[in-house]
Amino acid sequence: MNNEQNILFKLMGACIIFIIVFAPSVAFTQQGKIISSYGPTNQTETFDQIKRARMAVKSERAKQHLEMLNSRYDLSKKTTVELIMSGGKPIPIGPTANLRGVTWEQLNKMTPEQIKEKGIFPYKPLPFPDHAEGGMLFPVMITKLLSRLVRFDLDFDLPEHILPDPAPAIYLTTRPDLGDIAKGRLITIDNYYEIFNGILNPKQLEGLRLLVTQFPQQQFNATEDRRTDNHDGMLGVTCFDCHANGHSNGATHLVGDIRPQEFRHRIETPTLRGVNIQRLFGSQRAMKTVEDFTEFEQRAAYFDGDHVMAAKKGVNVLERGSQVHFMAEFMAILDFPPAPKLNIYGKLDQTKATPSELRGEALFNGKAQCASCHPEPYYTDNSMHDLKAERFYKQELANGMMMAHDGNIKTFPLRGIKDSPPYMHDGRCFTLEDIVEYFNLIQQLDLKSEEKKDLVAFMRAL
Ligand code: HEC
Ligand code: HEC
Numbered sequence: 001m002n003n004e005q006n007i008l009f010k011l012m013g014a015c016i017i018f019i020i021v022f023a024p025s026v027a028f029t030q031q032g033k034i035i036s037s038y039g040p041t042n043q044t045e046t047f048d049q050i051k052r053a054r055m056a057v058k059s060e061r062a063k064q065h066l067e068m069l070n071s072r073y074d075l076s077k078k079t080t081v082e083l084i085m086s087g088g089k090p091i092p093i094g095p096t097a098n099l100r101g102v103t104w105e106q107l108n109k110m111t112p113e114q115i116k117e118k119g120i121f122p123y124k125p126l127p128f129p130d131h132a133e134g135g136m137l138f139p140v141m142i143t144k145l146l147s148r149l150v151r152f153d154l155d156f157d158l159p160e161h162i163l164p165d166p167a168p169a170i171y172l173t174t175r176p177d178l179g180d181i182a183k184g185r186l187i188t189i190d191n192y193y194e195i196f197n198g199i200l201n202p203k204q205l206e207g208l209r210l211l212v213t214q215f216p217q218q219q220f221n222a223t224e225d226r227r228t229d230n231h232d233g234m235l236g237v238t239c240f241d242c243h244a245n246g247h248s249n250g251a252t253h254l255v256g257d258i259r260p261q262e263f264r265h266r267i268e269t270p271t272l273r274g275v276n277i278q279r280l281f282g283s284q285r286a287m288k289t290v291e292d293f294t295e296f297e298q299r300a301a302y303f304d305g306d307h308v309m310a311a312k313k314g315v316n317v318l319e320r321g322s323q324v325h326f327m328a329e330f331m332a333i334l335d336f337p338p339a340p341k342l343n344i345y346g347k348l349d350q351t352k353a354t355p356s357e358l359r360g361e362a363l364f365n366g367k368a369q370c371a372s373c374h375p376e377p378y379y380t381d382n383s384m385h386d387l388k389a390e391r392f393y394k395q396e397l398a399n400g401m402m403m404a405h406d407g408n409i410k411t412f413p414l415r416g417i418k419d420s421p422p423y424m425h426d427g428r429c430f431t432l433e434d435i436v437e438y439f440n441l442i443q444q445l446d447l448k449s450e451e452k453k454d455l456v457a458f459m460r461a462l
Contacts, residue, residue, distance in 0.1 A: 054153035086337035087165035094431030097122035112391035121392035131400035134254035148232035163250035171335040207326030215316035246334040256305030268427035279382040283425035346377025360458025379414035
């Protein structure tokens with residue numbers, strides 16, 4: 001190649017790079033408005049002005065959201081005293097999804113295309129109570145105990161009977177002999193020391209202190225752009241405000257790393273029980289360690305994945321060696337709840353299980369193929385799968401959320417699953433009965449009604 005050819009070649013390369021880099025941004029500005037990835041760090045409105053604007057839309061948005069929930073689900077309470085979570089709260093019973101002019105049996109026989117065409121899939125992605133707004137949102141059962149977690153602009157949407165215990169049981173891998181350590185108490189900065197001193201080593205105790213200490217977050221901070229009018233709320237949130245007692249209280253959030261806003265997933269707080277046997281963290285992020293996820297929560301998820309906003313609102317950067325490590329060390333001893341019917345292989349003990357549970361186990365491993373993604377002993381393959389639920393619904397807006405593809409989602413472990421409603425990364429299945437209906441459709445299994453009951457009975461024993 002001579003010199004001129006060389007220059008021409010480089011010029012052409014530069015043009016192609018220019019087109020690749022700048023063409024999409026030109027497309028985004030075509031309607032005369034930039035859809036920015038960044039939040040407004042340079043606020044020109046006061047706290048009072050922001051609050052007034054939010055209050056002006058609060059009741060209308062809440063009404064629309066409740067209408068959507070009521071059209072999709074039966075929110076009335078169904079429980080029995082015999083079926084309880086490890087902490088003693090009754091397990092919700094379903095299915096809670098409302099069907100539109102069909103029976104479950106008819107739905108079983110329809111193809112994904114037919115269900116999509118008729119618009120009758122019962123488990124579309126669940127929008128956040130005010131999807132355009134988002135942020136951390138805590139159930140009423142928690143805000144009643146900790147008033148610093150009240151948001152002035154948004155109320156929690158799901159009824160308490162489909163949420164976990166407000167103060168879940170705590171089991172430690174290091175001291176199984178102690179059983180439940182929480183005994184109905186919600187662990188906070190006020191009581192953690194007296195309850196755990198003498199049971200944990202000093203590093204774990206310090207890790208737990210950090211897990212119950214408030215740090216600034218997007219809605220709970222001291223800037224004009226906060227969503228709390230409570231003085232204590234301005235100090236931030238703690239890890240255990242959502243992962244109550246190392247489990248979950250059903251607090252919800254929008255995933256930090258998808259743009260634009262309508263494509264972001266609602267996410268339901270997962271339990272931290274059993275993180276020790278897991279290899280991937282976050283429903284979609286696939287962080288490789290609990291340490292990485294802890295840093296990610298604080299630096300990024302707390303501020304919707306916006307590190308610029310995080311700097312403004314006072315992000316608390318944790319020190320890896322002496323803080324992140326200690327927090328992770330405590331999280332890694334949070335055990336699954338006891339499952340007295342499982343043997344050392346994580347399978348049902350034939351002498352302890354009921355006939356229905358045993359039939360459920362056979363289905364789980366056989367016809368229903370659940371075990372291909374949820375193998376014993378912990379019922380996770382520590383991987384991610386794309387269930388392609390979008391085969392069943394059209395891509396359209398519902399209350400500010402795009403009913404879009406979920407993509408690859410982590411296989412959450414099913415050990416102790418009875419304690420963790422609502423289910424799925426966004427909480428779209430309120431009960432284990434809904435889960436069975438969901439997978440029955442997703443996998444096109446055509447299960448009989450008795451088979452569905454057996455599968456639920458098996459999962460309650462895990
Ligand atoms: C809104 C309440 C909330 C708060 C506060 C919170 N988390 Fe989370 N946590 C979540 C949600 C929601 C997820 C799921 C994230 C996802 O799906 O990507 C999660 C996921 C996790 C996971 C991964 C669990 C798994 O099974 O994949 C870990 C570990 C974790 N959080 C630790 C922490 C720590 C440590 C803190 C404090 C620094 C914290 N969380 C604060 C809601 C919260
Ligand atoms: C192809 C892999 C695959 C198969 C087959 C499968 N699952 Fe899952 N399961 C997943 C994934 C991935 C998730 C998380 C999905 C989400 O959050 O959107 C999940 C979530 C769940 C949950 C909710 C967990 C939680 O913590 O919220 C339950 C319960 C469950 N599955 C039970 C079953 C049952 C019962 C079957 C068989 C009828 C089954 N699964 C078949 C991959 C699978």
